[in-house]
Amino acid sequence: MSIDTITDLQQAVEDAAAHLYVWSLKDIPQDLRDALRGAAERESHAVGKRILETITTNVAIADERRSLVCQDTGLAVYVVRMGEGFPLHPVRVEQALRDGTRRATLGHSLRSNTVHTLTRVATGDNTGHRIPHIHWDFVPDWDGLDVKCIPKGSGSENMSFLKMLTPADGLPGIKRFVIDSIVDAGGKPCPPGIVGVGIGGSADLAMHLAKEAIARPVGSGNPDPDVAALERELLALLNETGIGPMGLGGDTTVLSVHIEQAHTHITLNPVAVNYQCWAARRASAHIHADGTVDYDRDV
Numbered sequence: 192m193s194i195d196t197i198t199d200l201q202q203a204v205e206d207a208a209a210h211l212y213v214w215s216l217k218d219i220p221q222d223l224r225d226a227l228r229g230a231a232e233r234e235s236h237a238v239g240k241r242i243l244e245t246i247t248t249n250v251a252i253a254d255e256r257r258s259l260v261c262q263d264t265g266l267a268v269y270v271v272r273m274g275e276g277f278p279l280h281p282v283r284v285e286q287a288l289r290d291g292t293r294r295a296t297l298g299h300s301l302r303s304n305t306v307h308t309l310t311r312v313a314t315g316d317n318t319g320h321r322i323p324h325i326h327w328d329f330v331p332d333w334d335g336l337d338v339k340c341i342p343k344g345s346g347s348e349n350m351s352f353l354k355m356l357t358p359a360d361g362l363p364g365i366k367r368f369v370i371d372s373i374v375d376a377g378g379k380p381c382p383p384g385i386v387g388v389g390i391g392g393s394a395d396l397a398m399h400l401a402k403e404a405i406a407r408p409v410g411s412g413n414p415d416p417d418v419a420a421l422e423r424e425l426l427a428l429l430n431e432t433g434i435g436p437m438g439l440g441g442d443t444t445v446l447s448v449h450i451e452q453a454h455t456h457i458t459l460n461p462v463a464v465n466y467q468c469w470a471a472r473r474a475s476a477h478i479h480a481d482g483t484v485d486y487d488r489d490v
């Protein structure tokens with residue numbers, strides 16, 4: 192492949208990243224809109240209903256003015272599926288995602304949130320050391336690249352929890368930990384949103400899975416019927432807590448519970464919770480090997 196072609200492909204990935212970051216911040220997915228509207232219609236508590244109606248009005252105003260649905264532009268996170276035949280090295284894909292994030296931030300005057308963790312000095316462009324964070328997945332016998340952008344607001348990201356349960360804690364321990372986490376979080380993560388749960392693997396894999404879980408469309412069930420049953424059970428239990436929209440009481444504490452799981456060690460039982468707020472933003476692109484791009488909510 193010629194240098195020009197590689198440069199063009201890197202530019203196509205950068206352009207896609209810049210578009211995805213802005214698109215995701217301004218235009219939330221239809222499944223989320225439907226879930227919020229449905230919750231507003233069903234909510235029986237007056238305050239909860241008013242908050243849900245205010246959220247849907249906020250979304251409509253953002254549509255009308257082409258503005259952001261929330262001022263918190265988040266920490267840029269990308270989930271990437273890269274085919275083994277995609278003709279651009281991952282180092283260049285990473286550079287393109289970083290450059291696209293920077294370009295979108297500066298070109299659209301987006302709020303920059305990224306700071307050095309110790310000095311708190313801001314970078315000013317939503318990039319930094321190891322930021323944007325990229326989840327990689329490599330796919331054999333394929334020459335495409337899927338990129339999903341999930342800007343993650345701090346209110347919800349601060350409500351992330353990990354516990355290394357024992358195998359003896361079993362399923363009851365997993366349920367108790369998820370419920371305790373959401374009750375302790377209360378109104379802080381801007382509910383109602385998506386509760387991402389990662390079970391199994393190691394400590395880092397459990398949190399990785401919880402983050403992948405929040406990237407799914409609202410209400411999409413896990414293909415494993417046992418896991419899907421646990422998702423439904425936890426959704427019902429969490430909505431019985433009465434925490435409600437913004438923690439001010441109501442029937443709708445969460446819109447959905449998504450669980451991702453991995454096998455684990457015989458003596459491990461890790462469980463991680465990653466909350467996603469009502470502004471559960473996500474947008475995706477499929478980049479073909481020839482540099483053409485298809486945009487979709489989920490690829």
Ligand code: SF4
Binds near residue numbers: 261262265344348381
């Ligand atoms: S947690 Fe979500 S809704 Fe709340 S301020 Fe942050 S991005 Fe906005």
